[in-house]
Amino acid sequence: xxxxxxxxxxxxxxxxxxxxxxxxxxxxxxxxxxxxxxxxxxxxxxxxxxxxxxxxxxxxxxxxxxxxxxxxxxxxxxxxxxxxxxxxxxxxxxxxxxxxxxxxxxxxxxxxxxxxxxxxxxxxxxxxxxxxxxxxxxxxxxxxxxxxxxxxxxxxxxxxxxxxxxxxxxxxxxxxxxxxxxxxxxxxxxxxxxxxxxxxxxxxxxxxxxxxxxxxxxxxxxxxxxxxxxxxxxxxxxxxxxxxxxxxxxxxxxxxxxxxxxxxxxxxxxxxxxxxxxxxxxxxxxxxxxxxxxxxxxxxxxxxxxxxxxxxxxxxxxxxxxxxxxxxxxxxxxxxxxxxxxxxxxxxxxxxxxxxxxxxxxxxxxxxxxxxxxxxxxxxxxxxxxxxxxxxxxxxxxxxxxxxxxxxxxxxxxxxxxxxxxxxxxxxxxxxxxxxxxxxxxxxxxxxxxxxxxxxxxxxxxxxxxxxxxxxxxxxxxxxxxxxxxxxxxxx
Amino acid sequence: xxxxxxxxxxxxxxxxxxxxxxxxxxxxxxxxxxxxxxxxxxxxxxxxxxxxxxxxxxxxxxxxxxxxxxxxxxxxxxxxxxxxxxxxxxxxxxxxxxxxxxxxxxxxxxxxxxxxxxxxxxxxxxxxxxxxxxxxxxxxxxxxxxxxxxxxxxxxxxxxxxxxxxxxxxxxxxxxxxxxxxxxxxxxxxxxxxxxxxxxxxxxxxxxxxxxxxxxxxxxxxxxxxxxxxxxxxxxxxxxxxxxxxxxxxxxxxxxxxxxxxxxxxxxxxxxxxxxxxxxxxxxxxxxxxxxxxxxxxxxxxxxxxxxxxxxxxxxxxxxxxxxxxxxxxxxxxxxxxxxxxxxxxxxxxxxxxxxxxxxxxxxxxxxxxxxxxxxxxxxxxxxxxxxxxxxxxxxxxxxxxxxxxxxxxxxxxxxxxxxxxxxxxxxxxxxxxxxxxxxxxxxxxxxxxxxxxxxxxxxxxxxxxxxxxxxxxxxxxxxxxxxxxxxxxx
Numbered sequence: 001x002x003x004x005x006x007x008x009x010x011x012x013x014x015x016x017x018x019x020x021x022x023x024x025x026x027x028x029x030x031x032x033x034x035x036x037x038x039x040x041x042x043x044x045x046x047x048x049x050x051x052x053x054x055x056x057x058x059x060x061x062x063x064x065x066x067x068x069x070x071x072x073x074x075x076x077x078x079x080x081x082x083x084x085x086x087x088x089x090x091x092x093x094x095x096x097x098x099x100x101x102x103x104x105x106x107x108x109x110x111x112x113x114x115x116x117x118x119x120x121x122x123x124x125x126x127x128x129x130x131x132x133x134x135x136x137x138x139x140x141x142x143x144x145x146x147x148x149x150x151x152x153x154x155x156x157x158x159x160x161x162x163x164x165x166x167x168x169x170x171x172x173x174x175x176x177x178x179x180x181x182x183x184x185x186x187x188x189x190x191x192x193x194x195x196x197x198x199x200x201x202x203x204x205x206x207x208x209x210x211x212x213x214x215x216x217x218x219x220x221x222x223x224x225x226x227x228x229x230x231x232x233x234x235x236x237x238x239x240x241x242x243x244x245x246x247x248x249x250x251x252x253x254x255x256x257x258x259x260x261x262x263x264x265x266x267x268x269x270x271x272x273x274x275x276x277x278x279x280x281x282x283x284x285x286x287x288x289x290x291x292x293x294x295x296x297x298x299x300x301x302x303x304x305x306x307x308x309x310x311x312x313x314x315x316x317x318x319x320x321x322x323x324x325x326x327x328x329x330x331x332x333x334x335x336x337x338x339x340x341x342x343x344x345x346x347x348x349x350x351x352x353x354x355x356x357x358x359x360x361x362x363x364x365x366x367x368x369x370x371x372x373x374x375x376x377x378x379x380x381x382x383x384x385x386x387x388x389x390x391x392x393x394x395x396x397x398x399x400x401x402x403x404x405x406x407x408x409x410x411x412x413x414x415x416x417x418x419x420x421x422x423x424x425x426x427x428x429x430x431x432x433x434x435x436x437x438x439x440x441x442x443x444x445x446x447x448x449x450x451x452x453x454x455x456x457x458x459x460x461x462x463x464x465x466x467x468x469x470x471x472x473x474x475x476x477x478x479x480x481x482x483x484x485x486x487x488x489x490x491x492x
Numbered sequence: 493x494x495x496x497x498x499x500x501x502x503x504x505x506x507x508x509x510x511x512x513x514x515x516x517x518x519x520x521x522x523x524x525x526x527x528x529x530x531x532x533x534x535x536x537x538x539x540x541x542x543x544x545x546x547x548x549x550x551x552x553x554x555x556x557x558x559x560x561x562x563x564x565x566x567x568x569x570x571x572x573x574x575x576x577x578x579x580x581x582x583x584x585x586x587x588x589x590x591x592x593x594x595x596x597x598x599x600x601x602x603x604x605x606x607x608x609x610x611x612x613x614x615x616x617x618x619x620x621x622x623x624x625x626x627x628x629x630x631x632x633x634x635x636x637x638x639x640x641x642x643x644x645x646x647x648x649x650x651x652x653x654x655x656x657x658x659x660x661x662x663x664x665x666x667x668x669x670x671x672x673x674x675x676x677x678x679x680x681x682x683x684x685x686x687x688x689x690x691x692x693x694x695x696x697x698x699x700x701x702x703x704x705x706x707x708x709x710x711x712x713x714x715x716x717x718x719x720x721x722x723x724x725x726x727x728x729x730x731x732x733x734x735x736x737x738x739x740x741x742x743x744x745x746x747x748x749x750x751x752x753x754x755x756x757x758x759x760x761x762x763x764x765x766x767x768x769x770x771x772x773x774x775x776x777x778x779x780x781x782x783x784x785x786x787x788x789x790x791x792x793x794x795x796x797x798x799x800x801x802x803x804x805x806x807x808x809x810x811x812x813x814x815x816x817x818x819x820x821x822x823x824x825x826x827x828x829x830x831x832x833x834x835x836x837x838x839x840x841x842x843x844x845x846x847x848x849x850x851x852x853x854x855x856x857x858x859x860x861x862x863x864x865x866x867x868x869x870x871x872x873x874x875x876x877x878x879x880x881x882x883x884x885x886x887x888x889x890x891x892x893x894x895x896x897x898x899x900x901x902x903x904x905x906x907x908x909x910x911x912x913x914x915x916x917x918x919x920x921x922x923x924x925x926x927x928x929x930x931x932x933x934x935x936x937x938x939x940x941x942x943x944x945x946x947x948x949x950x951x952x953x954x955x956x957x958x959x960x961x962x963x964x965x966x967x968x969x970x971x972x973x974x975x976x977x978x979x980x981x982x983x
């Protein structure tokens with residue numbers, strides 16, 4: 001598989017290509033930790049979700065949480081990846097107070113999930129396929145608190161031992177946009193699967209970004225790893241900055257040091273954290289406390305059969321089944337909640353008013369537009385899918401015009417209520433009574449002879465009459481009926 | 493009172509059932525013996541109050557006819573086993589006064605079955621040693637002495653406290669652990685019976701870890717039958733230890749006295765070492781003759797990779813230990829020696845907290861796991877391990893029921909006599925026992941005779957995986973033929 005070409009960066013010596021790979025750490029959705037029964041709940045008082053195993057008391061032993069294994073396999077299936085029926089847990093040894101055992105239990109040589117791929121959506125309707133190298137399970141670390149005492153650091157082990165999936169991409173990503181699209185898509189898949197809540201603010205999803213630059217098609221450059229990114233936008237910014245930094249060094253005759261860097265969003269720059277020489281020797285070896293993790297094909301097949309519909313499948317169904325454009329379908333399926341909302345709207349329409357495109361327009365343009373403006377989430381929408389369905393139904397059956405519908409949407413947003421009842425009580429019904437419309441048309445024609453002459457000479461000017469009729473009917477006149485009548489009366 | 497402490501568990505069990513004496517009387521007798529034997533340094537913590545409370549409670553149960561299989565039997569517990577609310581140190585300064593809020597699975601099963609805890613027994617620091625000289629509480633003294641000498645001898649290790657206490661009649665039996673020979677070698681040095689069960693037979697939960705893939709808990713007792721009685725309570729599946737095996741625990745005692753007629757006993761030619769003392773050689777031949785007389789068939793077998801076992805063991809065990817001991821960092825429990833930075837605190841704490849042998853092994857382990865050396869050492873050692881395991885499997889596949897070897901290359905030696913200049917001299921003590929741990933097999937050491945200086949020597953029987961019963965049957969044959977050995981009391 002060849003990587004999709006990305007945006008090149010112009011340097012003084014010509015164009016440069018970025019080569020990017022991501023390691024995403026996704027917290028597994030599970031009630032208890034990877035190897036202990038302690039709760040994974042977020043936000044507890046420090047050290048209240050800590051078992052004897054998490055605190056690495058003498059003689060304590062890890063026991064694998066089967067739910068985490070199930071979630072990792074489901075995620076692997078969602079990434080179209082190879083599921084390894086036998087995998088091994090290794091110890092990654094290092095000393096730090098956030099790691100009570102003195103090692104992290106991870107998977108090194110034999111991960112639970114092997115190669116897979118993710119198709120990401122790019123601007124202009126383009127797609128890129130990003131290869132997945134592997135996914136493995138590992139323990140999260142605890143948290144150090146440096147601001148509790150002037151002389152000491154405190155340790156909170158609540159997070160310690162929580163299950164993470166490390167999802168490693170191949171170096172198939174070629175620019176910041178692709179990287180952002182990749183994380184967005186990965187997050188979407190995880191959320192569809194319910195294997196990670198994707199909450200980047202709480203740290204449920206974070207990424208280490210490996211960046212190097214090279215002349216297009218040339219040999220790979222030395223990479224730097226930007227650690228612990230917890231915002232998709234920052235990932236984009238960090239990549240842009242880091243690539244330019246590297247190009248500048250190389251063009252000035254320097255060489256890139258392989259190192260770990262941190263992104264400072266305030267300054268918009270990356271800075272060195274530790275060099276390769278300072279890198280730890282983790283002394284990986286198979287954890288003798290744990291047997292290799294083994295399961296059957298039947299187990300995997302069972303999980304596969306129970307997978308929910310994922311964004312790619314859903315998108316195809318929306319395009320083929322509801323006549324949506326790939327773009328609209330892509331927007332709707334990005335979040336499971338949006339797609340569900342849309343499908344609930346569709347389900348609320350009568351057969352004859354079931355217009356997938358019209359419903360999509362309303363969900364995307366009116367509802368999402370309004371939600372974005374107010375910074376609200378779809379799950380907190382004041383207009384329910386049932387209400388929106390009623391509005392679309394009213395348009396579809398010709399009871400209200402699109403313009404009136406926008407007013408109606410606003411009323412429902414502000415005040416709530418049954419859209420059909422509101423149309424009745426507030427007299428918003430579209431006028432389809434031809435004689436009533438005709439009367440208005442006649443009046444306007446009579447009052448504007450000069451415009452009539454102009455329109456006769458230049459039929460495009462008839463639009464002015466349409467506007468006048470609609471205005472004087474309070475927007476309630478049926479636009480098609482107005483058009484037809486005008487054409488007849490003006491003889492154009 | 494002497495009567496009460498010189499009994500076997502089986503005898504005491506009858507006495508308690510007949511109401512000839514109470515558990516409290518039995519416990520008091522042992523507490524007195526412990527107090528009188530402090531010169532042996534076998535106990536690092538005596539828990540008389542707890543012991544009497546447990547004895548009283550079990551006496552009440554016995555009176556109601558509710559006692560378990562070990563009802564009222566006073567035992568000593570190796571300090572590697574976490575005991576709830578009772579200081580547990582692994583005989584390392586680094587654990588300091590650590591008091592666990594939990595009880596190891598193995599000991600909780602002993603208490604479930606009615607046993608009484610007398611206290612915690614000395615061992616080599618983190619079970620690293622073959623002489624019980626590396627304990628932060630000082631060396632344990634073997635109750636056995638060379639004839640006509642008052643030189644203090646080691647009881648072997650790492651379960652030296654367990655072996656010494658059982659041999660000196662301070663407790664009726666003891667828990668121990670075996671990573672490379674730590675149950676069988678001290679048993680052989682003290683004329684006690686020590687069983688290293690199949691890996692996975694006993695739960696490791698709550699036992700301070702040395703080398704996780706090799707560690708197994710087992711009993712040390714004064715007779716094969718007693719060892720079998722203790723094993724039944726110690727063994728069993730534990731969901732908290734995923735390496736423990738879900739298999740029914742047999743009635744091991746039923747194997748005592750069972751005929752060994754027709755059993756095929758392998759004599760591995762590779763265990764015939766150059767320079768092996770003649771008396772060890774003689775004992776081995778004698779042991780074989782006893783088994784033959786009991787109807788077993790003796791066959792010479794080959795375990796070709798034996799010579800690689802000790803070097804491979806001294807890679808695998810330190811590697812795992814270096815990682816297992818990383819948790820002793822001064823952050824959460826045990827000793828903390830402050831420093832100006834976290835790194836300095838780690839260095840100060842671990843330098844102060846660990847003794848020489850532990851530091852040596854942590855350094856060896858760190859080295860063999862480091863990038864660039866892993867393949868040459870650790871990976872290679874694991875391959876050797878697979879070959880050693882296969883050696884045994886091949887023999888068992890040919891119908892061999894068990895393998896007879898000497899337990900140790902010599903009898904007990906003097907305190908400070910070995911390993912001072914060259915630690916390998918000490919490591920060689922495990923030459924006959926490490927293969928068993930590397931292959932995960934069960935092994936039993938049974939007293940079989942004495943050397944020219946009057947010191948006990950033991951024989952080892954190695955069994956098929958989870959076939960401890962055959963070992964008990966064979967061990968009983970050796971015990972019946974050799975008789976039992978008790979040290980003369982000098983302390």
